[in-house]
Ligand code: ATP
C-alpha cells in the first residue's frame with residue numbers, strides 16, 4: 635500500500651533539492667505517492683495567496699508533508715508562512731537532529747549524535763504582552779508556559795527516545811532565575827520522567843548546556859526544552875556538525891507533521907543546480923521514521939554517509955564540484 639505525502643516544492647533552490655530528494659526516495663522504493671501543492675512565492679503568483687486553502691487541505695488529508703524552503707515576501711501584511719503553518723496545525727514539537735558526518739567542514743567530524751526537541755507554540759514566542767512605553771525607553775514581553783504544553787513536549791521527547799532506542803533525555807531550563815515559567819517546565823519534566831524509568835533523565839541549566847555542547851557534545855542524546863532556548867540551541871547544534879547544508883528539521887503535531895531542511899531558499903545560488911540536497915534528504919529520513927519506515931530511514935542515512943565518505947559528487951558547499959542531481963544520483967546508487 636502506498637502512503638500519500640503532500641509535497642511542497644517551494645522557492646529558490648526548493649524545486650532543485652526536492653527533485654533530488656524525490657529521486658533518492660524513488661531509488662529507496664519507499665512506496666510513497668505524492669500530492670504536489672503550492673506555497674510561498676510560487677503560490678502567490680499562481681493563486682494570489684501565500685498559503686492557499688488547497689495546500690492546507692492536502693496537508694490535513696495526508697497528515698504528512700515534505701516541504702522545501704519558502705520565501706516570505708518582505709513588506710507589510712506578510713507574516714512568515716512557516717509560522718502560519720505551525721499555528722494552523724498546532725505543530726508543537728520542533729525536532730532537529732544533529733549528527734556528525736564525514737568530510738564536512740565541522741569541528742566535530744565524529745561523536746555528535748543528538749536530537750533537540752523544541753517546544754514550538756508557547757514560551758517567549760507567543761507574541762502577547764509585548765509593549766514599549768511611549769517614550770521608547772521601556773519594553774516588556776510576556777512569556778507563557780503551561781502544564782499541558784510542557785507535558786506534551788516532554789512526553790514527545792521520551793516517546794521519541796523509546797521509539798528510536800535512545801538512552802537519555804536532558805531537560806534544559808533556567809529555573810534558577812526564571813522561577814515561574816522555566817520552573818513549571820522543569821517540574822513537569824521531572825514528573826513525566828518518572829513514567830519512563832528505563833530512560834535516563836537529567837536536567838541542565840541553559841547557559842551550562844551551551845558550554846557543555848561546545849566542549850563535550852557527545853554527552854547529549856535527546857535535549858528537550860522551551861521555545862526560545864530550543865531555537866538557540868538547535869542552531870548551535872547545527873553549527874557543531876557543519877552547518878546548514880546538513881541540518882534537517884521536523885514540525886510535528888497531533889494531526890500533521892511537516893518535514894523540511896532548516897536552511898532557507900538560498901536565492902544567491904537558486905537555479906544553478908549546485909545546492910546541497912542533504913538537509914532535505916535528512917528531513918525525508920525523519921519523515922520515513924515518522925511514518926513507520928525506520929529501516930528505509932536508516933538505509934537513506936547510511937547512503938548519505940557512504941557518499942560523503944567517498945567524496946563522490948559533493949556539492950561546492952562541501953568542497954566538491956558536483957551538482958545537486960549528480961550528488962543525489964551518487965546517494966541513490968548506494969541505497
Ligand atoms: P531565506 O530568505 O529563504 O531565508 P537566506 O539566503 O536568507 O534565504 P539561507 O537560504 O538559509 O538564507 O542561506 C544562507 C546561506 O547558506 C546562503 O549563502 C546560501 O547560499 C547557503 N545555503 C543555504 N542552503 C544551502 C544548500 N542547501 N546548499 C548550499 N548552500 C546553501
Ligand code: MG
Nearest residue numbers: 897898899900
Ligand atoms: Mg534566511
